[in-house]
Each structure stands twice: as C-alpha cells, then as structure tokens.
Amino acid sequence: MDREEAFEFLDRTARGIAEMFGSTCETLVHDMGDPRHPILSIYNGHVSGRTVGSTMDILGTAKELDQDALVTDFVNLYATTPSGQQIKSSTFHLIGEDFNLALGINFDYSSLVYANRILVDLMSAEADLQSAMWHGGEGQLTQIFEECLAAVGKPVNVLTKRDRMKIIALLDQKNAFSFRKSVPFVAKRLQVSRYTVYKYLGELTGAAGGDEKPKEE
Known part of the structure; x- marks a missing residue:
C-alpha cells in the first residue's frame, strides 16, 4: 500500500464513520509525517471549527507533537474544545515506508450530558x-x-x-x-x-x- 492508497482508505473510512454517527461526530485524516500534523481531509469539521490544512488539534492548540505521539494510537480519551464542548477522541495510525497517516475520531457528547441531567431530574424523587x-x-x-x-x-x-x-x-x-x-x-x-x-x-x-x-x- 502506497501513500495515496493509504490516504484513500482512511478518507473513505472517515467519511463513512461521520455519516454513520451523524453531525456530532467529527472525523479527519492527519499527515503525521509532519510534526505539525496538518489535516488532509475532515468531515463534520464544525465540531472543532477546523478545516483542511489546519494544524490545530482538538484542544485548540498548534503544538508540534513529539516522536512518540506521532506514532502512538490514542483510544477513547476525554477532551474539551476551546468552546467548551465535551469530546471523546481517538487517533489510529497507518504507517508505511513513505507515509505516516492517522485517522482521528472526535465525538461531541455535550448534548448527551445535558440530556442526562434532564433524565436525572426526571427520575429524582423526594422520598419513597x-x-x-x-x-x-x-x-x-x-x-x-x-x-x-x-x-x-x-x-x-x-x-x-x-x-x-x-x-x-x-x-x-x-x-x-x-x-x-x-x-x-x-x-x-x-x-x-x-x-x-x-x-x-x-x-x-x-x-x-x-x-x-x-x-x-
């Protein structure tokens, strides 16, 4: 698999996941061969406000990643965006001889937190x-x-x-x-x-x- 094939596979996967889980699920493909990890493609980018070419991460920073972070998968981690959205984030790498790409998945569950608060209020009672x-x-x-x-x-x-x-x-x-x-x-x-x-x-x-x-x- 060369770089083009790897990108096509990850991009297709990102698009499918975004469509399957809806508008609160942002998916993207990073170029991890660059410490600035620019975005090569992104779906539901409104979740973080990022677009193709952005070097900002989900936390709203543009820090360069160290060598370990550039090759390490991160699964089901919590993050908060600069606008306060609560995110579950995962990153999966696909590394070849001449490429290092990564699929990013960021699920915004802020609305579920609000819904849970409503459910807790509805289910609470003063006494038996x-x-x-x-x-x-x-x-x-x-x-x-x-x-x-x-x-x-x-x-x-x-x-x-x-x-x-x-x-x-x-x-x-x-x-x-x-x-x-x-x-x-x-x-x-x-x-x-x-x-x-x-x-x-x-x-x-x-x-x-x-x-x-x-x-x-």
Whole structure:
C-alpha cells in the first residue's frame, strides 16, 4: 500500500464513520509525517471549527507533537474544545515506508450530558412513596387506637379479653385494619400476638353472624 492508497482508505473510512454517527461526530485524516500534523481531509469539521490544512488539534492548540505521539494510537480519551464542548477522541495510525497517516475520531457528547441531567431530574424523587404512606398511616393509626382505648377507659395492662375485643371492634369500625401493617401495630399496642389479633377479628366476624359473645379472660 502506497501513500495515496493509504490516504484513500482512511478518507473513505472517515467519511463513512461521520455519516454513520451523524453531525456530532467529527472525523479527519492527519499527515503525521509532519510534526505539525496538518489535516488532509475532515468531515463534520464544525465540531472543532477546523478545516483542511489546519494544524490545530482538538484542544485548540498548534503544538508540534513529539516522536512518540506521532506514532502512538490514542483510544477513547476525554477532551474539551476551546468552546467548551465535551469530546471523546481517538487517533489510529497507518504507517508505511513513505507515509505516516492517522485517522482521528472526535465525538461531541455535550448534548448527551445535558440530556442526562434532564433524565436525572426526571427520575429524582423526594422520598419513597411506600415509606411516606406508612409513616403517615402510622400517625393516623396511632390516633385511632388512642381514641378506641379511651373509649374503653382502661390502661392496656389491665385490659380483659372483652376490653380488647371491644377495642378491636372499634378499630374495625373505623377501618383501622385497612392501613398497611395495622395488625402488627395493634398487636404491639395491645401487648398480644398477631395471631391473637387475627383470632379476635375472626371471633368478631363469627359473632356478627350469630349471637356469640366474647368470654372474659
């Protein structure tokens, strides 16, 4: 492959990549045989504002490259243009006996950064809904329980089964058991097991269908 063939191959590749990835992807072919690395061809040059013949790099400088940089591939590196665009940059060399050319790819992802910020804002929330509902529900449940306990007129530690059944019945009338985790809450406040609360509810349901009355305990 001679220099002309190498340039034709890289130029065709640069054009294809630019077309494939769109207007935010700048591609170019450098003459790396010259320390000033002038641009031989460029597509979507508006990304950096450069044209054919320019010796400016993506950073906006015109520094000559050292010997290592003239033959080293650089892959997926971050750069910021003088105008503030955020770029992912790669350079691939094609070196022959009488040529040293390089394909440069500069992808401007600034718009993706802005889009990501919008997505983060859209996906952010003040708190977990379930937790918020539970905390709010617990406050209401506490108030309802205190009202039912006051209706019985006794402290929890001296309640009989009849008293507890009455409290359960009052709670049920006030739809207290529609709250999330209401049974463990009531069981804890009445100092009984969850099973006992369910048992009382079952007895109340049975009593509603007959004439049974809860026994003293």
